[in-house]
Amino acid sequence: MRTLIIIAHPELESSNLQPFFKAAVENYSDVNWHPLSTDFDIEQEQKLLLAQDRIIFEFPLYWYSAPAILKQWMDSVMTTKFVTGNRYALSGKELGLVVSTGDAESSFQAGATEKFTMSELMRPFEAFANKTRMKYLPLLTIHQFLYLNPDEQQRLLVNYQQYITNPRLDHFKDQESWFENELQNRIEATDPHAAELQQILDTIKNRQDELDDLQWNLSEMKKEEDS
Amino acid sequence: MRTLIIIAHPELESSNLQPFFKAAVENYSDVNWHPLSTDFDIEQEQKLLLAQDRIIFEFPLYWYSAPAILKQWMDSVMTTKFVTGNRYALSGKELGLVVSTGDAESSFQAGATEKFTMSELMRPFEAFANKTRMKYLPLLTIHQFLYLNPDEQQRLLVNYQQYITNPRLDHFKDQESWFENELQNRIEATDPHAAELQQILDTIKNRQDELDDLQWNLSEMKKEEDS
Numbered sequence: 112m113r114t115l116i117i118i119a120h121p122e123l124e125s126s127n128l129q130p131f132f133k134a135a136v137e138n139y140s141d142v143n144w145h146p147l148s149t150d151f152d153i154e155q156e157q158k159l160l161l162a163q164d165r166i167i168f169e170f171p172l173y174w175y176s177a178p179a180i181l182k183q184w185m186d187s188v189m190t191t192k193f194v195t196g197n198r199y200a201l202s203g204k205e206l207g208l209v210v211s212t213g214d215a216e217s218s219f220q221a222g223a224t225e226k227f228t229m230s231e232l233m234r235p236f237e238a239f240a241n242k243t244r245m246k247y248l249p250l251l252t253i254h255q256f257l258y259l260n261p262d263e264q265q266r267l268l269v270n271y272q273q274y275i276t277n278p279r280l281d282h283f284k285d286q287e288s289w290f291e292n293e294l295q296n297r298i299e300a301t302d303p304h305a306a307e308l309q310q311i312l313d314t315i316k317n318r319q320d321e322l323d324d325l326q327w328n329l330s331e332m333k334k335e336e337d338s
Numbered sequence: 339m340r341t342l343i344i345i346a347h348p349e350l351e352s353s354n355l356q357p358f359f360k361a362a363v364e365n366y367s368d369v370n371w372h373p374l375s376t377d378f379d380i381e382q383e384q385k386l387l388l389a390q391d392r393i394i395f396e397f398p399l400y401w402y403s404a405p406a407i408l409k410q411w412m413d414s415v416m417t418t419k420f421v422t423g424n425r426y427a428l429s430g431k432e433l434g435l436v437v438s439t440g441d442a443e444s445s446f447q448a449g450a451t452e453k454f455t456m457s458e459l460m461r462p463f464e465a466f467a468n469k470t471r472m473k474y475l476p477l478l479t480i481h482q483f484l485y486l487n488p489d490e491q492q493r494l495l496v497n498y499q500q501y502i503t504n505p506r507l508d509h510f511k512d513q514e515s516w517f518e519n520e521l522q523n524r525i526e527a528t529d530p531h532a533a534e535l536q537q538i539l540d541t542i543k544n545r546q547d548e549l550d551d552l553q554w555n556l557s558e559m560k561k562e563e564d565s
Contacts, residue, residue, distance in 0.1 A: 175462035235402035
């Protein structure tokens with residue numbers, strides 16, 4: 112799966128979060144890190160988009176939307192001819208948003224300071240995905256990155272890696288298999304603890320069937336309780 | 339009441355709608371027609387905003403939002419220091435949006451091609467008004483201007499004039515008094531039919547009390563029926 116990460120950040124050199132994310136995915140050969148500038152070639156950008164399976168818009172929240180640099184790029188590159196008409200060039204590809212904000216998660220709801228949820232505020236992107244026949248992914252929102260402790264940062268890093276590289280984000284089982292692959296890759300990358308890790312991985316795989324059964328039973332029980 | 343109309347249109351010279359709107363308000367001395375360019379002075383723009391009672395963002399819908407030129411201007415001019423902090427420079431002022439689109443009104447709803455209502459798509463502006471303590475006005479959306487017949491265009495023109503110049507948009511009674519003022523202004527502007535118009539205006543004024551009673555009775559009856 113090929114993923115293009117379109118970074119729309121007018122002050123990229125002063126961002127704390129973006130270098131953290133960049134480092135998290137630099138070992139994935141199918142991931143393309145693509146910071147926007149105001150100067151770009153429309154045809155080249157369109158060609159780049161065509162080669163992807165997943166397209167990510169990654170930006171800090173500026174006035175409840177993306178910075179102008181992303182809109183400028185969208186207004187120019189996403190021509191009607193390119194994305195609709197007979198071609199629907201982006202049809203079937205996935206669109207994900209990675210949005211960072213200095214405000215707390217609890218502020219984004221009715222009655223709180225920001226008044227609307229992030230899903231509501233990102234409607235224009237959802238409408239764009241709808242119009243261009245892309246599959247709109249659940250948002251990945253990062254609230255107050257600088258307040259995260261090392262454990263929380265580590266969890267965020269893994270979530271981000273999954274968001275960028277996991278072909279299927281929506282199921283528990285697919286997350287498990289993504290972890291298995293990650294572990295296998297690390298073992299193959301001449302890890303000094305290879306034997307130990309291989310043993311862990313084998314154990315995980317053996318227990319996968321057991322876990323699947325458990326997961327299914329749990330979800331059924333939960334449904335019964337909820338109804 | 340002083341109104342600033344901020345025009346965000348990258349191809350203003352080829353717009354059919356904007357000259358129509360410009361002509362509709364050019365005789366109002368308290369209305370400031372302000373087309374954006376990419377080159378502006380932040381302090382001068384802030385000073386201009388401070389002098390207004392109502393601020394209008396007027397633009398064609400580009401990918402379910404304003405063209406990038408407006409976001410660029412907002413991201414630069416609407417600094418945190420200016421609009422929040424101790425100053426809340428725009429507090430109490432009104433924010434209105436005049437949005438034009440080539441798609442039909444019926445397309446903007448769940449289940450239709452555009453999927454979301456215009457109110458939903460404009461949430462980022464509503465959130466902006468909320469944050470800056472402005473009063474967010476109901477939208478004025480123009481669908482498929484080129485399909486309007488002369489009568490519909492005339493109605494749109496009057497709606498637009500009200501949207502720009504009527505201090506209170508929300509009540510039937512205030513619309514009536516806006517029309518009275520408009521008529522009075524035209525009589526004073528040495529109209530050849532002055533006497534005739536004055537007679538009409540007097541009749542309207544005399545009937546105002548009667549109309550108010552009728553309006554109130556109607557709305558009470560309607561409430562009873564609805565409940």
